[in-house]
Amino acid sequence: MRLGRVRELTEHRAMAAADAALRHRLTIAHAVVYSPAIEHGGTLWTQDADYHGLPSVRYFPKGWARASSIASP
DSSP states (O other): OTTOOOOOOOHHHHHHHHHHHHHHTOOHHHHHHHHHHHHTTOOEEEOOGGGTTOTTEEEOOTTHHHHHHHHOO
């Protein structure tokens, strides 16, 4: 967390989030979280199923880490 940077929600970013909300049928709150990944060419890692299947998203269902650690020796 300390390696991250705080970014201001500028008018440009708010408009990009609104566009992402419409394009991907996201709530505006979800789009505000998602659109910086697009803006910076990054990947959003999440366990929130609302993002599942979107470009630039790595989705892992809840319980996935627990199940995979149990299966590992």
